[in-house]
Every structure is written in structure tokens, then in C-alpha cells.
Amino acid sequence: MSHDPPEAAFEEIARRFSHLWQALNADKAYSPDTRKILIDRVRDALDRGEARLSELDTAIIANSFVLEKLVHDGAAIQVYRARHRDLGTLHAIKMPRPEHADDPVLRKLMLREAEIGMALRHPHIAATQTMLRLADGRPALVMEWIGSRLAELLQQRPLFPGDVASLMTSVFSGLDAIHAAGFIHCDLSPLNLLSQGNFSRLKIADFGVALEAGCRHRQFDLAFAGRPDFASPEQTAGERLDGRSDLYAAGLLLSLLLSHCTQHDERLEALAIRLSQRDPQDRPENAKAALHLLGGPAERPVDF
Structure with a gap:
């Protein structure tokens, strides 16, 4: 084993890699197909070396995504911020905890979540992008990365009625698209509403317990979900x-939003009461009707 100083070791690695790269790019040294195979093998070797050398214990999945940060560590589910190694794009990746790899109910729910999420495309719905299968068989759901949860944004500053109206416009628009596709979200809360800082760009996320309209959770062996x-x-x-x-x-x-608001707004307060009636018959008929009751266009929201 070499005991060269780190600088000398790095220089030697750089020199060898330079020679390898020159050989791979030499004119007519290899056929295009052979060169592609060799480059793939070099990349795989570098991947394995990076995983061993990284002081941060970097995890790479599907040879494409680097798990940068654990952002949610639940009893059964983990969510990571991940970066695509070639594109540099950020994503949220949701997966069962390793000890729940063989949980059939959780697996079924994640597969349903992927199917529902990929069937929905709307400016106010967080995009589900693809489904991966990890080396140990666990499913992993890849979604667009959106910076903050509404629950976090509410701690940063008080709201104005225009902020609240803009936010609820986003929520009702997203719900209208979800319901039109035949689904019920079943888990709407500040933890599942995401934004980069502007309420007009708010998106509904997490379809983990969503249902088809007319269904109930016990059909999926769940006594209660949400x-x-x-x-x-x-x-x-x-x-x-x-x-x-x-x-x-x-x-x-x-x-909840009105409790964070600096000013009273009778129209919004009346709508909150109408929406939260215990009897469904006393609520608006649908999200489109709720959007109509919300009134005219919202004032321009303030960025965080």
C-alpha cells in the first residue's frame, strides 16, 4: 500500500486518468460501440470509488441520482433531496425505510401513488416523474423538487388577505384537476402544499393515501389514512x-391561514365556515364552485 502524501497520490491519479482518457479518445483506437462500453465501465469504477471514498457516505441509486439530504424520516417512509448526476437537476425521492422493504401494503400504496401522480399534470400539482426499483427491491418514487412546505413558509412572516386568496386559488385549481381525473387527495394540509416562496406557484403534493372517488381506505387494508x-x-x-x-x-x-393574517376579511372567513361544514351537503358542490365563491382575482402575493 502506498504511503505517498495525499498531494502526490492525487497527482498520480490525475496522470493515470489523463492517460486513460487520451487512450479512449485516440482516433480509430476503438469502435464506437467498444468505446461506449469502456467509458461505461470507467464510470462504474469511479462510482464505486466515490462511494468508498466519500466522507459523507454518499449514496447513489440507479447509477443516476445522488441522495444529498434526508428531508423526511417517517415511521415507514423516507424522502431525500436528490441530484441527477448528469443533468444536475434536483428531485425529491420517496422510498420505504429499509426495514419496511417487504411490507406488502406499503408497496401497494406506493405503486398506486405513482400511478395516480403520473396521471396528473397541472401547474398546481407537484409532478411525479418516474418510479425506480432499488437494488434491494424497494420502490422509489421520483418527483420534482420544490423548495419549501407551506408549514415552513407560515413561520417566516404574517399573511395579508391577498396572500390567502392567492394561496387558496392555487389549492382549488389543483383540487379541481385532481377531482376531474377521478381522485380524492385525502391528505390536504400545510405539510403537503409546496412552494418556492410565492403563493401563486403553490403545488399540491403527496398522493400516498389518495383514493378513487367513491372508495374508502379500508379497501386497501387501512383503518384510517390522512x-x-x-x-x-x-x-x-x-x-x-x-x-x-x-x-x-x-x-x-x-x-389556519386566516389565523396568520394581519387583517380580517369577512368574505374569506365566511368561505372557511362554508367549506368546513360537517355535513357534505352543506359544503360547495365542488372545487370549481369553491373557486367561484372565493371571488375575483387575488392580489399579487409577496415573495418570501
Whole structure:
């Protein structure tokens, strides 16, 4: 084993890599197909070396994504911020914890989440991009990376009525697209609303417990799914759900936003009460109707 100083070792590695690269690029030294195979093998070798040498214990999955930061560490699910090694783009990657690799219910839910997410494309819905299978068999869901959760943004400054109206316009627009596709989100809350800092660019994320309209969670071996503090009475009771269940959660969300608001707004307060009625028949018929009740165009929101 060499005991050369680190600088000498780095210079030797650089010299050898330079010679290898020159050989691979020499005119007519290899056929295009052979050269491609050799370059792939060099890259794989570098990948393995990087994984061994990295002081940060860098994890690379699918030979394409570097897991940069663990952003959510739940009881069964982990979410990482990841960077595509070739494109440099950021992504969110969601996967079961290793000890839940063989959980059939969790696997089924993640596959359904991928199918539902990839069926939805809308400016106010966080994009599901693809599904990977990890080396140990776990599914991994790749989604667009969006900087902050609404729950975090609410801690940064007070809101104005225009902020609240703009945010709810985004929520109702996203819900309208989800419901039109035949799904119920079932988990609307500040933790699943994402933004880069402007309420007009807010996006609905996380379809982990979403249902087809008219279904109930017990059909997927779940006694209850969602967040109890935002779930509608019918969702808590395990009944069949329609879009009005998401509107109940939107009413609780609107009430929360108004509690962070610097000014009273009677129109928004009345809408929050209407949305959060316990009887679904007393709520707006759908997200489009709720958007109409919200009124005219929102004032320009302030960036964070």
C-alpha cells in the first residue's frame, strides 16, 4: 500500500486518468460501440470509488441520482433531496425505510401513488416523474423538487388577505384537476402544499393515501389514512369519499391561514365556515364552485 502524501497520490491519479482518457479518445483506437462500453465501465469504477471514498457516505441509486439530504424520516417512509448526476437537476425521492422493504401494503400504496401522480399534470400539482426499483427491491418514487412546505413558509412572516386568496386559488385549481381525473387527495394540509416562496406557484403534493372517488381506505387494508386534524368527518368514519371531503380540509386550511393574517376579511372567513361544514351537503358542490365563491382575482402575493 502506498504511503505517498495525499498531494502526490492525487497527482498520480490525475496522470493515470489523463492517460486513460487520451487512450479512449485516440482516433480509430476503438469502435464506437467498444468505446461506449469502456467509458461505461470507467464510470462504474469511479462510482464505486466515490462511494468508498466519500466522507459523507454518499449514496447513489440507479447509477443516476445522488441522495444529498434526508428531508423526511417517517415511521415507514423516507424522502431525500436528490441530484441527477448528469443533468444536475434536483428531485425529491420517496422510498420505504429499509426495514419496511417487504411490507406488502406499503408497496401497494406506493405503486398506486405513482400511478395516480403520473396521471396528473397541472401547474398546481407537484409532478411525479418516474418510479425506480432499488437494488434491494424497494420502490422509489421520483418527483420534482420544490423548495419549501407551506408549514415552513407560515413561520417566516404574517399573511395579508391577498396572500390567502392567492394561496387558496392555487389549492382549488389543483383540487379541481385532481377531482376531474377521478381522485380524492385525502391528505390536504400545510405539510403537503409546496412552494418556492410565492403563493401563486403553490403545488399540491403527496398522493400516498389518495383514493378513487367513491372508495374508502379500508379497501386497501387501512383503518384510517390522512391527518386527523384535517380529515373530514366522513373520512374519519371510514365512509366512501368524494371531492367534498377535500373541500372540508381546504376549509380548515383556510381557517389556519386566516389565523396568520394581519387583517380580517369577512368574505374569506365566511368561505372557511362554508367549506368546513360537517355535513357534505352543506359544503360547495365542488372545487370549481369553491373557486367561484372565493371571488375575483387575488392580489399579487409577496415573495418570501
